[in-house]
Amino acid sequence: QEKMRRLQLEIAKKTPLTVKIPDEIGVGELASRMKKTGAEVVKTLMKNGVMASLSDVIDFDTAAIIAEEMGCKVEKEVIVTIEERLIDTAEDKEEDLLPRAPVVVVMGHVDHGKTSLLDYIRNANVASGEAGGITQHIGAYQVQVNGQTITFLDTPGHEAFTAMRARGAMVTDIAILVVAADDGIMPQTVESINHAKAAKIPIIVAINKMDKPEANPDRIKQQLTEYELVPEEWGGDTIICPISAKTGEGIDNLLEMVNLTAEMQELKANPNRSAHGAVIEARLDKGRGPVATLLVQNGTLKQGDVIIAGTAVGRVRAMTNARGQKLTEAGPSVPVEIIGMGEVPGAGDDFHAVADERMARELVEQRKHEQKMAASGPVGHKVSLEDLFSQ
Numbered sequence: 001q002e003k004m005r006r007l008q009l010e011i012a013k014k015t016p017l018t019v020k021i022p023d024e025i026g027v028g029e030l031a032s033r034m035k036k037t038g039a040e041v042v043k044t045l046m047k048n049g050v051m052a053s054l055s056d057v058i059d060f061d062t063a064a065i066i067a068e069e070m071g072c073k074v075e076k077e078v079i080v081t082i083e084e085r086l087i088d089t090a091e092d093k094e095e096d097l098l099p100r101a102p103v104v105v106v107m108g109h110v111d112h113g114k115t116s117l118l119d120y121i122r123n124a125n126v127a128s129g130e131a132g133g134i135t136q137h138i139g140a141y142q143v144q145v146n147g148q149t150i151t152f153l154d155t156p157g158h159e160a161f162t163a164m165r166a167r168g169a170m171v172t173d174i175a176i177l178v179v180a181a182d183d184g185i186m187p188q189t190v191e192s193i194n195h196a197k198a199a200k201i202p203i204i205v206a207i208n209k210m211d212k213p214e215a216n217p218d219r220i221k222q223q224l225t226e227y228e229l230v231p232e233e234w235g236g237d238t239i240i241c242p243i244s245a246k247t248g249e250g251i252d253n254l255l256e257m258v259n260l261t262a263e264m265q266e267l268k269a270n271p272n273r274s275a276h277g278a279v280i281e282a283r284l285d286k287g288r289g290p291v292a293t294l295l296v297q298n299g300t301l302k303q304g305d306v307i308i309a310g311t312a313v314g315r316v317r318a319m320t321n322a323r324g325q326k327l328t329e330a331g332p333s334v335p336v337e338i339i340g341m342g343e344v345p346g347a348g349d350d351f352h353a354v355a356d357e358r359m360a361r362e363l364v365e366q367r368k369h370e371q372k373m374a375a376s377g378p379v380g381h382k383v384s385l386e387d388l389f390s391q
């Protein structure tokens, strides 16, 4: 029996211990997973030119080299986060995709007429019978133009736009750049051009205030060429529409150009999956609590859905469109105002409909914790072999 025990010990010694190592691991944690002392691991690291203490974090490649040198077999540990379990990130199959409306953002310098243009469009395109049209302000709305639906994002979408761009997420398909014919290209015009270019979306220029006697569209076109926006009539490919948001002149043509541009993009989405999209704006209403304008980008949002937006969780208690009509469902490219969030989400946050409310709350707690940690600065020093080579 003694012989058996010794034999087993022999075998155990020869069979290397398998350690699972994630993308990053603390030196102390690595030691305990390898069943070695911290001092042994620190020593082996040092031998390999990495100065690290027990509280330091090393990357997978470094940890793997050390573990193998110390006689262990290495396996990559794949950590499935709550986020990955909760949020459906599956790619859509081509056959599941259906056409969706273009999402158009109106941008431009202060006072050049963005709001006036949007007001004109929604008032001119209210279907007869929809008494009153749009009364309340909502950050986004849809109109029908020649049988095509267009989604417009109103300012102050700028704030959300900047936040989304910082995250690399884009919700808009087309930018209408409003430039006042009596003023010309101004700092925020340039900023808008840069936004749209960074987002790689087509820019349609609307030269506004054409009703004014001092309007000088040729001067604007000349200025635009300095930003690589060359009018079609001058051999470029930028669509330029002279308009007046006051008289309505040229706006039908502008909308036709929007439809034409959208057609070429062949925009599609899958309405048959849980919704995800972006928070366009959000506020706290005295009576109704947090109110958020959401733009569904994919899937269909349904009344009663549990959603998670940034670090806010809630259940969609009611949905309304810009006309104040109640909706029970909102598909791709549809903007809706919802109530039922536990707190006010941030403009530009993304949102996801999820199946499990309890897990959603857990995820939100985790996100809040991560934000707190990020705000309080890095913990532990991160070292790797790469540091050594890059010195």
Ligand code: GTP
Residues within 6 Å of the ligand: 108, 109, 110, 111, 112, 113, 114, 115, 116, 117, 155, 208, 209, 210, 211, 212, 243, 244, 245, 246, 247
């Ligand atoms: P901010 O939201 O402050 O950035 O401005 P905006 O770009 O939304 O401009 P807004 O629509 O508020 O228009 C600014 C001013 O220009 C208002 O006094 C409008 O009445 C006027 N305006 C807008 N479009 C036209 C137009 O086509 N012709 C004339 N004559 N005035 C216009």
Ligand code: MG
Residues within 6 Å of the ligand: 114, 115, 116, 155
């Ligand atoms: Mg405005």
